[in-house]
Amino acid sequence: MKVTYPVIFTEVDTNIxxxxxxxxxxxxxxxxxxPKGTMADAIMMARDAIGLACISMEDDxxxxxxxxxxxxxxxSKGAFFAEGAGIVSFVDVDLVAYRxxxxxxxxxxxxxxxxxxxxxAEMAHINVSKVLQEALxxxxxxxx
Numbered sequence: 001m002k003v004t005y006p007v008i009f010t011e012v013d014t015n016i017x018x019x020x021x022x023x024x025x026x027x028x029x030x031x032x033x034x035p036k037g038t039m040a041d042a043i044m045m046a047r048d049a050i051g052l053a054c055i056s057m058e059d060d061x062x063x064x065x066x067x068x069x070x071x072x073x074x075x076s077k078g079a080f081f082a083e084g085a086g087i088v089s090f091v092d093v094d095l096v097a098y099r100x101x102x103x104x105x106x107x108x109x110x111x112x113x114x115x116x117x118x119x120x121a122e123m124a125h126i127n128v129s130k131v132l133q134e135a136l137x138x139x140x141x142x143x144x
Contacts, residue, residue, distance in 0.1 A: 001095045003054055005067045007046045008078045009039065010086040016042040017080040018049070020091075022065050025049045026079060046091045051098035058095070100144060 010017040015030045016039065027049045029042035054064050075086045111132065113121075121128055137143060 002092060003050065003064065003067065003095060004090050004092040005050055006070055006073045006088050007050075007091045008073065008075055008080070008086045008088050009042050009046075010078070010080040010084050012080070012083045017083060018042055018046050019079050019086075020046060020050055020053075021073060021078070022068050023050065023053045025053055043089075043091055047093050050091060051093045051095060051102070054093065054095055055099055055102070100142070 005020050005022050008019040008021065010019075015028045018027045018029060019025065025046075027045050029038070029045045057064050070088055070090070073088050075081060075088060078086050080086060111128070113128070118128075121131075
């Protein structure tokens with residue numbers, strides 16, 4: 001599932017303050033190695049915050065809110081309006097790809113194999129877990 005939300009970006013000194021009103025998210029972008037945060041950094045931070053919030057909602061069984069239109073977003077009512085002029089832009093997130101990239105925890109599964117096959121795999125020094133992962137990804141047509 002892909003989601004797209006309007007985001008308010010406000011440049012303040014070396015930071016770009018980020019607000020996603022529909023999800024009540026506040027974050028910022030800055031790069032300590034550069035004189036100031038870049039819009040690319042800010043979009044990446046917004047995308048990460050949106051992805052994390054939406055996946056958390058999915059995992060908790062909560063409904064992901066509908067996105068507002070650009071016309072519904074009033075920059076003057078944004079949390080950082082007093083800090084400087086803000087701009088509004090859409091930021092999209094592919095939640096399936098985001099989950100795949102972020103959710104790397106392992107899950108223990110019991111697999112039943114004939115003893116002779118297990119012995120052959122051990123003698124050949126084959127990592128059965130890795131083979132199973134590769135086979136499942138091929139069968140499902142997915143990749144990391």
